[in-house]
Amino acid sequence: MIRNLKLQHLRYFVAVYEERSITAASQRVHATQSGVSMQLRDFEGFLGLRLFDRTSTGVFPTKAGEQIYQRAHRVLRDIDEFTVDVATHADQLYGTVRAGIMPTFAKSILAPTLIKFMEKNPFVDVNIIEGYSETLTGKVARGDLDFAVVPGGELPVGIRSQHVDTDIEILVHKRRQSGPSTDPVQLAVSPPLNLILPGPGNARRAKIDRYLSNICSSKHSILELDSMMATFDLLDKGDYASILPGCLCLPSIEDPRMVLSPLLEPLLQVDYLLIESSSKATPPVVSAFANALCDEIRKWCSFGRDTYLNT
Template sequence: MSHIKLQNLRFFVAVYEEGSISAAARKVHATQSGVSVQVRDLEDHLGVVLFDRISTGVSPTTVGDQIYRRAVRILREVGLLEADVTAQSGDLTGEVRVGIMPTFARAILSPVLARFSDDNPHVDVKVTEGYSALLTRMVLMGELDFAIVPDGDIPKGLRCTFLDTDLELLVCHRPVESVSGNVDLSAIPPLRLVLPGPGNARRAKIDQRLRNVPEAVHRILEMDSMMTTLGIVRQGDWSSILPGCLCLPDMDDPEIHLYPIMRPLMTVDYLMIEPATQAQSAAVRLFAERLTAEIRDSCEICRRHFANLDDRM
């Protein structure tokens, strides 16, 4: 019996994740006929049907589901083997392609980039800043090695790792009437709020919280730029709900007032997402370790700053 070809597995995984042979062909930069042949070869080799052909594409069979899970592990192990061999060559080389939320661009990314570049001069780092929908799409298409996004729906083909939990803060230029520490949204007057658009993973949770407070009808301005949002807030009339990590430089600024949102505590979980079948190179792995360590440290700084929250974090 001949051995299974890795190419068979790669094309099978692409078809499984895309749900379409044509979409899989675009993803792996191959022809539709080439992808079909590879999948058919795998089916013939195993003696099973992996997909049911339907009008909208393909649907995996029960056996297809089982083999997908094994194929992902096999392809990742092969990638890890290749990465380990490459790491033995000495100085790190290659490229790191990372996607980050705007939350981290202000206070977290710069020190990580500076130290990493000084320590690894032969590694090129390419950073894409964007919201979760864009970054998730780019990781799926193989355009990014990994990305850091808020918790949300993770599509097939991605592996996610929980990093840490951050506080969501009400950010204002002027003090909120009758509030001295933590904020109960049901007990504050209507606000003019600058919020991210619906494509932002945090927006759904913010909307849910606001719907639970029907007494306060807030005026909403949508803005998909955190730095512009902070600029608008600093002008005085608008407030916003922003992650604590973004607000680290403002924690001792008398011109900005930060209120953790309570009852219940409002938080955001950060995830690292990466392709399920790909192993990180030594350079990518090192950069990811340093970036995630900085994110965890920053979340801890935020929690300590608001230590009067009680023990619910």
């Protein structure tokens, strides 16, 4: 009977649908595989419908499962929004924000955002995790983070996104001769370079690879490194170059030892996306911090475009 349904049935069903795996879904909802399987069977029994086809490679929704997912997704979000409405305090924000940021923002954008936000909202706890897009997207999908800001790319089922701003990719290397640090360099005709690039789990990598493959005449050597601190250390101490987002590079623009050159002809850019779980409502405290962070990102992106492109 429908009256015997529990919210747990809906949450487990949505987790299995989005993960396409009972094992992954059980990890996401912090339950055992047998418990998730039992709740799923109960749910199908209550409805009198088969919601998934089980195979050796995973579980796949039936047509009935596709339709029920749309309903269950809306129900869970409505319940989340109801909970948020009840918990909202009119005078002062309170609660906890769990946000994920790229290393791009840790150096230049995070500190001013936190200082201004915490001065205005002293009763809010903010937990920040730094990571690359693949890691942060997974944490948002599992509910470990309220939101994250990542480079534009393919997103899994269950994630909604909104565009924040567009940044310019910059070729960075140690200065070898005098000259303006923002003079454009045509990477397309550059001699071979020792390039430090992020690994394939970074959403920026595919776009950079296409640029190097389709535009550049030279065969560059690639060192994969998913550490911004180590990248800057190598740029300072070795014969390396890197392609980095403009926001990350702006604090170094006055460094006389470094050359920062926007990639032009054609221009290489990176879009920043705010990602959240599509089945959860956004609490006011989370929305407030996300807005503050995105405002700071937009300010730096605008400053970067003016600085690098002299517009």
